[in-house]
Amino acid sequence: MDLGSNSFRLVVFRSRPGRSFALTDEIRESVRLSAGAEGGVLQTDAISRAAAAAKLYGTFCRTTGVEEVIPVATSAIRDAANQAEVLAAIRAGGTGLDARVLSAAEEARYGYLGVVNSTTVEDGLFLDIGGGSVQVGRITRRTLERSTSRPIGAVRMTEAFLQGVKTTRRQLKALRRHLADELVSDSWMAGVGGRLVGTGGTVRTLAAMIQRRIAYPLAEIHGFGITREMLAETIDELIALPVAKRRTLPGLKSDRADIILAGAVAIDAVMDRVGVEEIETCSQGLREGIFYERFLAPAEPPLFPDVRRASVLNVAENYDFDHPHAEHVARLAIEVFDGTARAGLHLGSPLEREWLWAAAMLHDIGVVVDYHDHHKHGFYLVLNAGLPGFDHRELAMIALLVRSHRKAPPSYDWLRPVLAPGDDERLARLAACLRLGEQLDRGRTGSVRGVEVQGRGATVTLRVAANGDPGVAIWSAEQEAVSFERGFSRRLRLVAA
Numbered sequence: 438m439d440l441g442s443n444s445f446r447l448v449v450f451r452s453r454p455g456r457s458f459a460l461t462d463e464i465r466e467s468v469r470l471s472a473g474a475e476g477g478v479l480q481t482d483a484i485s486r487a488a489a490a491a492k493l494y495g496t497f498c499r500t501t502g503v504e505e506v507i508p509v510a511t512s513a514i515r516d517a518a519n520q521a522e523v524l525a526a527i528r529a530g531g532t533g534l535d536a537r538v539l540s541a542a543e544e545a546r547y548g549y550l551g552v553v554n555s556t557t558v559e560d561g562l563f564l565d566i567g568g569g570s571v572q573v574g575r576i577t578r579r580t581l582e583r584s585t586s587r588p589i590g591a592v593r594m595t596e597a598f599l600q601g602v603k604t605t606r607r608q609l610k611a612l613r614r615h616l617a618d619e620l621v622s623d624s625w626m627a628g629v630g631g632r633l634v635g636t637g638g639t640v641r642t643l644a645a646m647i648q649r650r651i652a653y654p655l656a657e658i659h660g661f662g663i664t665r666e667m668l669a670e671t672i673d674e675l676i677a678l679p680v681a682k683r684r685t686l687p688g689l690k691s692d693r694a695d696i697i698l699a700g701a702v703a704i705d706a707v708m709d710r711v712g713v714e715e716i717e718t719c720s721q722g723l724r725e726g727i728f729y730e731r732f733l734a735p736a737e738p739p740l741f742p743d744v745r746r747a748s749v750l751n752v753a754e755n756y757d758f759d760h761p762h763a764e765h766v767a768r769l770a771i772e773v774f775d776g777t778a779r780a781g782l783h784l785g786s787p788l789e790r791e792w793l794w795a796a797a798m799l800h801d802i803g804v805v806v807d808y809h810d811h812h813k814h815g816f817y818l819v820l821n822a823g824l825p826g827f828d829h830r831e832l833a834m835i836a837l838l839v840r841s842h843r844k845a846p847p848s849y850d851w852l853r854p855v856l857a858p859g860d861d862e863r864l865a866r867l868a869a870c871l872r873l874g875e876q877l878d879r880g881r882t883g884s885v886r887g888v889e890v891q892g893r894g895a896t897v898t899l900r901v902a903a904n905g906d907p908g909v910a911i912w913s914a915e916q917e918a919v920s921f922e923r924g925f926s927r928r929l930r931l932v933a934a
Contacts, residue, residue: 438491438506438507439723440508440509440510440536441511441512441569442469442471442512442513442567442568442570442593443467443469443470443567443568443569443592443693443696444465444466444468444692445465445491445494446463446464446465446466447462447463447465447494447498448462448724448725448728449461452732454732457754458728458732459755462501464493466490467692468483468487468490469483469486469568469592470483470486470487470513470523470568471512471568471592471596472592477516477517478517478518478519484522484523487523487530491508491526491534492531492532494534495531496532499532506534507537507727508527508531508534508535509536509547509723509727510524510527510537510538510539511567511569511723512544512568512569512570512586512588513568514536515538515539515540515541516588524538541584542584542586544565544570544572544586544723545572545586546581546726547722547723547727547730548636549563549576549581550725550726550727550729550730550738550739551719551721551722551723551726552634552719552722553576553744554721554725554733554740554825555725555744555825556634556660556719556825556826557745557826558576558579559576560577560632561576561633561634562574562633563634563635563636564634564635564637564640564704565635565722565723566590566591566635566636566637566639567590567637567638568592568696569588569592569593570587570588570593571589571703572585573585573707575629580738585623585626587619587623589616589706591639591693591699591700591703592696592699594616594699594700594703595695595698595699597615598612598615599612599699602679602681603678603680604675606676609676612699613702613706616702616706617706617710620706620707623710626707626710626711627711629711629712630711632713633708633711633716633717634719635663635704635716635719636719636720636721636722636723639693639697639701639703641658642688642693642697643697643700644658644718645688645689646671646688646689647661647663647667647671648688649687649688650688653854654851654852654853654854655829655833655855657823659720659825660717660718660832661717662715662717662718663715663716663718664715665705665708665709665714666714668716672698672701672702672705683695683698720825744826745791745795745826745827747826748824749795749824750798752802752824755822757805758798762883763800763801764798765874765878765883765885766874766877767793767794767797768887769873769877769878769887770793770873770874770875771793771794771797771870771874773869773870773873773874773890774793774867776889777870777890777892780891780892780897781892782897782925782927783866789866792834792838793838793871795824796835796839796842796867796871797871797874800839800871801815802839803815806818812841812842812844815836815839816839816840819832819839820836830855830856830857833856834864834867838864838868838871841864841868841872842868842871842872843872846868846920865923867924869917869921869924869925873914873917873921876910876914876917877901877910877913877914879910879913880910884910885901885903885910886902886903886904887902888900889902889934896927896929896930897921897925897928897929897930898930898932899929899930900933901931901934903933907933907934911931911932915931917929
């Protein structure tokens with residue numbers, strides 16, 4: 438339970454220690470805990486809303502059998518002059534919920550754990566914006582080197598500077614001046630540049646709004662890049678509308694309509710201070726960081742050694758894949774990939790090799806829906822489950838490979854905005870490798886030990902080594918001669934080793 442300044446959120450995870458995890462439920466209540474606060478004292482009606490939300494969450498956890506409940510409080514309660522009164526009301530409302538009040542450093546650490554366990558950032562910055570405060574941290578070699586917290590969250594800045602039904606340029610100018618003054622004392626932030634990852638409801642909402650505005654082909658928020666130009670356009674759009682009309686903007690939740698502008702301006706101020714032109718959206722943050730601390734225990738720091746690999750295997754496990762078959766298909770597909778690279782048919786890109794592995798591990802997850810058309814089911818499962826650590830182009834390529842592992846090649850013109858020049862050829866080449874790997878283990882017996890690629894002129898020969906008679910495997914793989922020629926512009930010949 439994340440008891441924040443703007444909203445209280447309950448997230449429920451199911452996990453199998455050492456194997457997989459999944460978010461299974463989420464409840465969000467707009468509490469506006471800091472609304473109307475005077476002199477640091479939270480108001481009675483705000484405390485009542487907090488107690489009501491805590492009661493709802495406590496009841497939900499009891500009735501659904503949640504085994505471990507972890508309530509944490511952030512900026513609004515941390516800074517409240519009447520903190521004890523607020524915590525007592527939450528305890529009474531939630532029938533015994535004892536919320537742990539996080540320090541600014543702890544809040545930044547959990548945000549960092551959420552970011553680093555769901556992205557490939559090794560050196561860079563992260564920004565976590567909430568209703569009351571903003572945390573900015575510097576990451577070096579995947580370690581949180583330092584962080585700062587400033588009381589410039591979206592609710593707090595709205596209350597202080599953007600009251601009224603419509604925002605004026607004068608109000609905006611005062612807000613920008615205040616934000617610059619708040620950030621100037623942290624000299625280590627000045628112009629450091631590099632990669633900036635942003636988390637928190639404001640960042641996610643802005644990403645959703647921009648994607649809707651530009652008709653972005655994917656619904657995936659995680660990994661979406663927001664440029665300062667996009668942010669400036671969104672700020673201008675918000676300024677032009679009174680709060681009541683902002684609620685009609687696609688992608689903007691109605692209960693954020695009054696605070697989204699202050700949040701956007703705060704993000705822009707941080708980007709200006711650190712000297713970056715883009716912020717990468719991260720859908721994970723504090724709540725996931727708290728979960729990872731337990732899921733990855735006793736590791737310290739609790740980090741996945743390889744986020745991309747962990748991401749693929751977690752999705753595969755959640756769809757109860759056939760692990761031995763997937764691993765065998767992956768190994769055979771990669772042997773074809775490596776062998777054709779040695780034969781000079783392509784450059785053997787390590788990135789393409791990794792995409793092929795990921796698609797091979799996920800190629801059959803659509804069977805959880807239905808065997809028939811499971812390649813199509815797998816395609817949308819991958820796109821919608823997401824693969825934290827892979828960018829949107831990579832996500833699309835891996836999903837398309839899953840879609841292409843059997844039957845006719847798909848049409849995918851709608852995905853071209855996220856693809857790169859040459860991806861048609863890459864997809865055809867990798868699909869040929871995956872289809873051969875799949876057909877060589879058609880019987881799911883693992884009897885094919887490996888393949889050796891021999892390239893001579895217009896024909897490529899695959900020598901198939903097997904335990905026992907490889908006749909069925911060779912016959913099955915021969916059905917992919919057309920896809921091989923499509924991918925490599927060579928004829929295919931298969932023989933027993």
